[in-house]
Amino acid sequence: MRATIKDIAGVAGVSDTTVSLAFRENSRIGKKTREKVLKIASQLGYIPNTAAQKLRQGKTKIIAFVINDITNPFYSLMAKEAENIIEGFGYEMFSADSNWDPGREEQIIKKMIQMRVEGVVFCLSEKSIKGIDLLNKYFIPSISVDSYSEAYNGSYVANNFEECGKIVSQHLLDIGCRNPGIIGADETMSEFSAFKRIFAAFEKNFEKNNIEVKTQNKINAGLKIETGRKVFEKALKNNFDADGVICANDLCAMGVMEAAEKHGLQIGKDLAVVGIDNLEVSELPKISLTSVKQPYKEIARKAATALFALINQEDSKIQIELSPELVIRKSTSTFKKKDFSYDKKHYTT
Amino acid sequence: MRATIKDIAGVAGVSDTTVSLAFRENSRIGKKTREKVLKIASQLGYIPNTAAQKLRQGKTKIIAFVINDITNPFYSLMAKEAENIIEGFGYEMFSADSNWDPGREEQIIKKMIQMRVEGVVFCLSEKSIKGIDLLNKYFIPSISVDSYSEAYNGSYVANNFEECGKIVSQHLLDIGCRNPGIIGADETMSEFSAFKRIFAAFEKNFEKNNIEVKTQNKINAGLKIETGRKVFEKALKNNFDADGVICANDLCAMGVMEAAEKHGLQIGKDLAVVGIDNLEVSELPKISLTSVKQPYKEIARKAATALFALINQEDSKIQIELSPELVIRKSTSTFKKKDFSYDKKHYTT
DNA sequence: TTGAAAGCGCTAACAC
DNA sequence: GTGTTAGCGCTTTCAA
Numbered sequence A, B: 001m002r003a004t005i006k007d008i009a010g011v012a013g014v015s016d017t018t019v020s021l022a023f024r025e026n027s028r029i030g031k032k033t034r035e036k037v038l039k040i041a042s043q044l045g046y047i048p049n050t051a052a053q054k055l056r057q058g059k060t061k062i063i064a065f066v067i068n069d070i071t072n073p074f075y076s077l078m079a080k081e082a083e084n085i086i087e088g089f090g091y092e093m094f095s096a097d098s099n100w101d102p103g104r105e106e107q108i109i110k111k112m113i114q115m116r117v118e119g120v121v122f123c124l125s126e127k128s129i130k131g132i133d134l135l136n137k138y139f140i141p142s143i144s145v146d147s148y149s150e151a152y153n154g155s156y157v158a159n160n161f162e163e164c165g166k167i168v169s170q171h172l173l174d175i176g177c178r179n180p181g182i183i184g185a186d187e188t189m190s191e192f193s194a195f196k197r198i199f200a201a202f203e204k205n206f207e208k209n210n211i212e213v214k215t216q217n218k219i220n221a222g223l224k225i226e227t228g229r230k231v232f233e234k235a236l237k238n239n240f241d242a243d244g245v246i247c248a249n250d251l252c253a254m255g256v257m258e259a260a261e262k263h264g265l266q267i268g269k270d271l272a273v274v275g276i277d278n279l280e281v282s283e284l285p286k287i288s289l290t291s292v293k294q295p296y297k298e299i300a301r302k303a304a305t306a307l308f309a310l311i312n313q314e315d316s317k318i319q320i321e322l323s324p325e326l327v328i329r330k331s332t333s334t335f336k337k338k339d340f341s342y343d344k345k346h347y348t349t
Numbered sequence C: 001t002t003g004a005a006a007g008c009g010c011t012a013a014c015a016c
Numbered sequence D: 001g002t003g004t005t006a007g008c009g010c011t012t013t014c015a016a
Helices: A005-012 A016-022 A031-043 A050-057 A073-088 A102-114 A130-137 A161-175 A193-208 A225-237 A250-262 A296-311 A340-346 B005-012 B016-022 B031-044 B050-057 B073-088 B102-114 B130-137 B161-175 B193-208 B225-237 B250-262 B296-311 B340-346
Strands: A062-067 A092-097 A119-123 A142-146 A156-159 A180-184 A218-220 A244-247 A272-276 A290-293 A319-322 A325-327 B062-067 B092-097 B119-123 B142-146 B156-159 B180-184 B218-220 B244-247 B272-276 B290-293 B319-322 B325-327
Touching (some): A005 A016, A016 A031, A050 B050, A062 A073, A073 A119, A073 A142, A073 A296, A102 A119, A142 A296, A156 A161, A161 A193, A180 A250, A193 A244, A225 A250, A296 A319, B005 B016, B005 B031, B016 B031, B062 B073, B073 B119, B092 B102, B142 B296, B161 B193, B161 B244, B180 B193, B180 B250, B193 B244, B218 B225, B296 B319
Parallel strands (some): A062 A119, A156 A319, B062 B092, B156 B319
């Protein structure tokens, strides 16, 4: 039904080989023959069959992109950037969404191996390493983006989460906060290495300055406005008394700010709030949320490029961390220092 | 290098066919043979080669999802929903991002045909119909989602944009606006049928009530906070004087509200503002933007399901429009009616 | 400059 | 219940 190379060969009165070669530039085919073949091919509406090509050549020129949640704008941004790089190398990219499910992760990676992809860019749920084991077993070059679990020892291009926690805590210290709080993700997500590393670094930097994050000021809220609001409302009614907080993300921070104001606290003055993500809406004057901007585009670009270095065996392991940037806005910039005496005694940078 | 069916057959001392059949449930193979084959396959780390399967079977069980911009949260949401449905049918989904470029669209669709996909879900830029022509030429079932150009006559599951423009205008009428304004997308995007249809229906419903949208109150801003703010600031300095506006999307509306307040207008009272998208942040008390919520998830689900009806020839053309919902918030709910005398004379529903 | 022949890995007819 | 044979559409030797 659909035209094949044989059909063209039949009409043109040449061999299959000649037709195949006619599609490649600078092949040994004569000019006239090529023109004739190409013309007939176009008349017959010939489109090559990728499956046959791949089978014959053994190479697929496909890279897989496996990600936790493609509806997360940062992940879809990475997908788009990676795709551009990958196409620049003459490869195709197939993406798949694991929905944070380790079972689906493994299943997707198996499919990708069936498909004989030549490399994989991934950001996994960290709940299982079966997917990575599979890739290693079949010697498929792969690289992790954004974050990676503690046990992971392969290639990655990641956010420097220690730096992230550190710059936030340092900023809070600098503006005068002496009683920090941590408003984390919900229970499932708070095991994710990114949050663990950010909050650990945040706490560590305060400890270096002899300031402790009180247990009552460490809570798990979630990644949405609503969860941030509800959980923080409740916390304030209990004994939450921090003067500066880091939140799991910007949406959560917005919920937190709302609850705080409702409780009579002035944002930026009584309570400094920092988010993570630097969403477009965070810069609205009415929100004006200080936030951490992470270099997702650059991560994706570097990772895709690095993957080809692995594929071409120019390198055997690549581990890169990129630093975030703190965007300071009103939610932290009008803080009133309460305890200046403290600074002289303890404060160090 | 990688184990094939022949390798397994060799070790097990059976034929290729037997091995192939062993992987299929309820095939005629004996129980013991199957167990032996499966065991050896697992020992050799056998993973079937999709290219070979597809080539042999002629069927690929692949659906393509071609979309303008996967970083648009609504589009990625549709991709995810569609993928779930498609997997439920035992197919795989490959997605590709055309970045609103008609050239890339065509190129992507060509690739998908090379890949012998069995169906395509798409949302195209509307700047060219070459992609659709290709699909038709090769008799590949396809369905459009979200929007479609005027010239398009194929299957679709779309937003009912007329309804969208109508409910917004009716709401503005109901609260007492008598001098409407339209704040559209930038020049490139404003040719997109979705915006044209929404704004036309908006205007038409006002006209039915003998109210005209003045030329000076129709402006093109854009789809971002910043463009909304800048363009509306300028418009207010000129002669923009509407008392109720529809904006191209929520982000634009936020920029508009910011500029309006800076200019001394009270949102909801002097100027009613309606957005489109109903973003999560639009419900924040400080923003509280009335907005149109469009049924993207349902569109994607219906479209994917409909595509299989087309593939299985249970149906030859499917055209469905789904209605949006207006979420009313403070940006329109405290409006002070100025001209009650008008109502008695003209107002109709 | 061209063609003949082989085969990538798998599955489907058909025969036993 | 199992094996033989052929072939999906293409590319790649190798020979002419």
